Amino acid sequence: MENRRPDTLAGMANGSGSIRRRRLGIELRELRTAKGLTLDEVARRFTWSVSKASRMERGLVPVSPRDVADLVKLYGVDDPDHADALVAMAAASRQRDWWHKFDDLLPRQFSVYLGFEGDAESIHTYQSLLIPGLLQTEAYARAIFRAAQPGETDEQINRRVEARLLRQTIVKNKDAPRLWAILDEAAIRRGVGGRDVMREQLAHLASSSKQPNITIQVIPFRAGAYMSMDGGFIILRFAEAEDPDVVCVDIRTRSLYVDDPAEVRRYTLAHEQLLALAATPDESIKLIEAALEEMR
Known part of the structure; x- marks a missing residue:
């Protein structure tokens, strides 16, 4: 070499x-x-x-x-x-990044992922049941954590929410990465936290879609069954040629960080298929606004 x-x-x-x-x-x-x-x-x-x-x-x-x-x-x-x-x-x-103060709550693999996410040029996320973490409101995130971590104290839940909101700052910065979010319609229809929480969350999605670095697309129910509907994933891409793509997959007890080129390629193909099924960004906003109207 x-x-x-x-x-x-x-x-x-x-x-x-x-x-x-x-x-x-x-x-x-x-x-x-x-x-x-x-x-x-x-x-x-x-x-x-x-x-x-x-x-x-x-x-x-x-x-x-x-x-x-x-x-x-x-x-x-x-x-x-x-x-x-x-x-x-x-x-x-060996520097300690902001998320290390949450090491007692965040899976180690997810902490590794957060470092990659912070350096990504583009983030391509797909979720079948939930709003992506980078687009969640505080109330929605709190409802998710309370349901997923029923044994935790209020302090622990508050710290999880704090970490989630700190993570979101990357898509709001001046040099924010490109965020491309694909959601199943189930994610915008599921009543997480009650009607008030979902109204706020759906309004936030509609507002976020107006940011120049954010694109949101929804796979409508009419698309029927499809290959990736059983779980979400995130693909990160970087500006530097020496930094290959990274995939993160969440499972119940931990997050998996994938960088094997063959595996990454399979997720890339899955993402391309999702794009083909999803409604256009303009049509997707109409689906979000329709769901919001039904929550009133």
């Missing part, structure tokens, strides 16, 4: 802790592969578990500068500037 220039690596140290860890992991994997070593061999060399070595290369865990220094020696990185740049990337990747 041709080593990257240290100044290029320095530029790759920009972004959230998650994106930095991912870029560092890609660098380490390329160096290991060029050296002809397997993950098992690296793990044995440092008495690590293979799982730890794998998580480091996938960017799922912070990597200590000491571990990176040991790895670049093993991989034969003889350019001191290159080695120093990799160690600096490790140090930068």
Whole structure:
């Protein structure tokens, strides 16, 4: 492998802790592969578990500068500037982002995802039953968390709502990513939290659709059954070529972060099929407004 220039690596140290860890992991994997070593061999060399070595290369865990220094020696990185740049990337990747104060509530994989989401150029989300988190009102989010976490205290629910609202700031910033949300009509018809909460939520959807960076499309009931109606997912795309697409899938107990190119491609194809089924943005707003009218 041709080593990257240290100044290029320095530029790759920009972004959230998650994106930095991912870029560092890609660098380490390329160096290991060029050296002809397997993950098992690296793990044995440092008495690590293979799982730890794998998580480091996938960017799922912070990597200590000491571990990176040991790895670049093993991989034969003889350019001191290159080695120093990799160690600096490790140090930068250990920064604590805003969501880490909610680590006791958020699944670890979802915390990793939030870092990617914050650096995404575009966010493509599909939900079959609920309004996407980035478009939820405070009252709607609170009703969802109370239903999903019945044993939690008011304080815990309040902190979940706080995290949800902080997350939404990314689509309101000056340099906000493009948000493309596809919803099943069930999501706008389900009476979460009662009529008042849903009226506010539907009005918020209609208002959000007017933002230049947000597109909302609804798959109407008349579309019948379709392939992805059994669960939602989010696809993130990035401006930098070295940052491949990422998919996040929520299940009952945790969030799955997917970056395998073949799996990502399957979700991309599913998203394209959803776009073909969905009503146009203008027709979708009419569906939302009709649902809102029925809530009055």
